[in-house]
Amino acid sequence: MSNAAVEVAGLWAGYNRHTALRDVSFTIEPGCLAGLVGPNGSGKSTLMKVMLGLHQSWRGAVRIFDKDGKEYKGRIGYTPQFELIDWAFPVTAYDVVLMGRYGKLGLVRRPTKRDHEIAMQALERVGMADRRQRGIGELSGGEQRRVLVARALAQESDLLLFDEPLAGVDATAQHDLLRLLEELRVDGQTLFVATHDLSCVAANFDHVVLLNRSVVAFGRAEEVFTEELLSKTFQRHLLVLPGEDRTFVGP
Amino acid sequence: MTEILDFLREPFSLEFMQRGLIAAVLVSIVAAVVGSFVVLKGMAFVGDALPHASFGGVAVAFVIGANLQLGAAIGALLSALAIGFIARRGLVRYDTAIGIIFLASFALGILLVSRQRSYTVDLFSFVFGSVLAVTWNDVWIILAVSLGILLFVGLFYKEMLFTAYDPTMAAATGIPVAAMQYGLLALIGLTVAVALQVLGIVLVLAMLVAPPATAQLLTRSLPAMMAVGAVVGVLSSIAGLFIAWHADVSASAAIVLVATGFFALALALSPRQGILAKLRQPITDEDEAEFTNGRDPAEAGHTTG
Numbered sequence: 123m124s125n126a127a128v129e130v131a132g133l134w135a136g137y138n139r140h141t142a143l144r145d146v147s148f149t150i151e152p153g154c155l156a157g158l159v160g161p162n163g164s165g166k167s168t169l170m171k172v173m174l175g176l177h178q179s180w181r182g183a184v185r186i187f188d189k190d191g192k193e194y195k196g197r198i199g200y201t202p203q204f205e206l207i208d209w210a211f212p213v214t215a216y217d218v219v220l221m222g223r224y225g226k227l228g229l230v231r232r233p234t235k236r237d238h239e240i241a242m243q244a245l246e247r248v249g250m251a252d253r254r255q256r257g258i259g260e261l262s263g264g265e266q267r268r269v270l271v272a273r274a275l276a277q278e279s280d281l282l283l284f285d286e287p288l289a290g291v292d293a294t295a296q297h298d299l300l301r302l303l304e305e306l307r308v309d310g311q312t313l314f315v316a317t318h319d320l321s322c323v324a325a326n327f328d329h330v331v332l333l334n335r336s337v338v339a340f341g342r343a344e345e346v347f348t349e350e351l352l353s354k355t356f357q358r359h360l361l362v363l364p365g366e367d368r369t370f371v372g373p
Numbered sequence: 374m375t376e377i378l379d380f381l382r383e384p385f386s387l388e389f390m391q392r393g394l395i396a397a398v399l400v401s402i403v404a405a406v407v408g409s410f411v412v413l414k415g416m417a418f419v420g421d422a423l424p425h426a427s428f429g430g431v432a433v434a435f436v437i438g439a440n441l442q443l444g445a446a447i448g449a450l451l452s453a454l455a456i457g458f459i460a461r462r463g464l465v466r467y468d469t470a471i472g473i474i475f476l477a478s479f480a481l482g483i484l485l486v487s488r489q490r491s492y493t494v495d496l497f498s499f500v501f502g503s504v505l506a507v508t509w510n511d512v513w514i515i516l517a518v519s520l521g522i523l524l525f526v527g528l529f530y531k532e533m534l535f536t537a538y539d540p541t542m543a544a545a546t547g548i549p550v551a552a553m554q555y556g557l558l559a560l561i562g563l564t565v566a567v568a569l570q571v572l573g574i575v576l577v578l579a580m581l582v583a584p585p586a587t588a589q590l591l592t593r594s595l596p597a598m599m600a601v602g603a604v605v606g607v608l609s610s611i612a613g614l615f616i617a618w619h620a621d622v623s624a625s626a627a628i629v630l631v632a633t634g635f636f637a638l639a640l641a642l643s644p645r646q647g648i649l650a651k652l653r654q655p656i657t658d659e660d661e662a663e664f665t666n667g668r669d670p671a672e673a674g675h676t677t678g
């Protein structure tokens with residue numbers, strides 16, 4: 123019996139014969155903003171896909187709010203990695219957010235008034251309600267991320283997984299998104315955010331899992347963001363500069 | 374005045390022209406609806422492969438003396454599902470799977486037909502289309518299959534939209550993505566099967582692609598794209614048959630040429646992406662506003678850095 127939001131134990135997974143995750147174990151406490159930090163190809167997306175039930179693990183267990191991960195299939199809020207999304211598709215921001223409700227509806231059934239209300243609230247939460255009728259491809263990078271976050275919110279889940287929500291947007295948009303994630307944490311959500319970009323996120327996470335195929339370290343951000351552990355994760359020497367409200371990390 | 378009306382009405386006063394028109398209109402409506410997914414998902418190669426693959430089914434039906442239409446449908450459907458199956462295993466690339474399946478089926482068709490002493494007109498009508506030879510029986514079959522396809526899209530619209538737009542996320546929220554992807558392939562297969570008789574193997578792809586691509590330039594939502602695509606397809610069918618009658622040329626070729634003409638027109642005149650629109654307004658007010666709002670990454674980084 124545990125009261126962790128996420129408990130991953132002895133997880134192995136990969137593709138054909140390629141091992142992407144070896145013996146991964148960690149826990150995430152409820153109501154915290156947890157980071158999943160590792161370089162490109164370290165298995166962050168694979169880990170998230172296993173947690174979501176989108177990719178079959180070879181061995182090990184995922185427990186979510188003390189239930190077997192399979193029981194949670196379809197009930198975890200999620201934003202996929204940005205590059206996987208088709209921005210030329212003719213849908214509006216509103217259409218995209220409403221999709222967050224589709225899984226709950228069941229086959230054939232149409233969105234109800236309640237689903238529309240929830241989609242609208244999610245858009246308001248991320249400050250995109252006024253631009254909801256814009257085509258998804260006509261929004262700026264930062265706005266597109268917000269729409270994806272709103273879609274995850276519309277899923278009405280206690281656990282949200284974000285795969286690289288900060289990649290490729292400018293500093294202002296990154297800052298705004300991080301503030302939004304912190305607000306969601308304050309609301310009592312549990313967030314798990316994958317990133318390979320250390321430049322400005324270090325001090326925003328409560329807990330961090332350092333991943334490079336296997337878990338290099340996990341724990342409170344202050345304890346984990348050390349030069350030694352980060353260098354081990356990224357396989358090159360990194361310099362940690364403690365700042366006022368942020369820790370900057372440079373090569 | 375009455376002369377002009379007669380000129381317009383004349384082709385469609387004959388029953389075989391009416392039957393052809395009904396068949397072409399039905400086919401262009403389903404082709405626009407299903408073709409919208411084909412265009413958005415970049416599946417044109419599937420749209421080209423399935424008509425060719427159906428030739429295997431036609432040839433088998435021809436040899437055993439079965440209904441050719443049914444043979445075409447079974448050939449297209451089996452090939453569609455085989456493509457989906459191989460692609461899902463992930464062992465070979467999607468386009469490789471398509472290429473292998475369609476060439477195997479097409480080669481089987483050629484092999485079987487090469488054994489026959491006389492190629493009948495029937496077989497050739499599948500290659501080039503024979504819209505003016507459709508019977509009332511054919512029309513009823515096309516109508517039933519078309520309604521079935523539209524019903525499927527209507528019922529599972531939400532699942533098809535989500536799967537097409539973002540399959541990873543759709544799967545994560547519990548949408549049966551695999552079933553929807555097979556479903557779409559089967560719909561393309563069925564559309565191809567009914568369109569074959571009207572357009573022929575070589576030209577089916579044009580009606581799956583040209584009207585929805587035209588609509589995509591003019592619309593900004595999937596339902597609108599389907600609707601405008603259907604209108605373009607229907608207009609192409611009417612105009613194509615009309616031209617074919619008066620100029621005594623191939624009906625399927627005329628229909629396809631009118632449809633591609635619509636596409637060229639939309640490309641030139643589209644309010645957003647159009648060539649003319651771009652020539653007329655080098656820099657708009659909106660571009661300026663966007664720049665000064667600091668959307669330019671370099672700008673934004675500078676002000677906060």
Ligand SMILES: Nc1ncnc2c1ncn2[C@@H]1O[C@H](COP(=O)(O)OP(=O)(O)OP(=O)(O)O)[C@@H](O)[C@H]1O
Pocket residue numbers: 137140141142160161162163164165166167168169203318
């Ligand atoms: N569909 C796939 N088929 C085969 N191998 C894959 C597949 N997806 C990922 N991999 C491999 O698994 C490993 C982990 O990939 P994953 O996408 O999980 O990394 P990541 O940490 O998310 O990287 P990034 O920061 O680039 O997003 C990589 O070596 C990658 O090449």
Ligand SMILES: [Mg+2]
Pocket residue numbers: 166167168203285
């Ligand atoms: Mg990734």
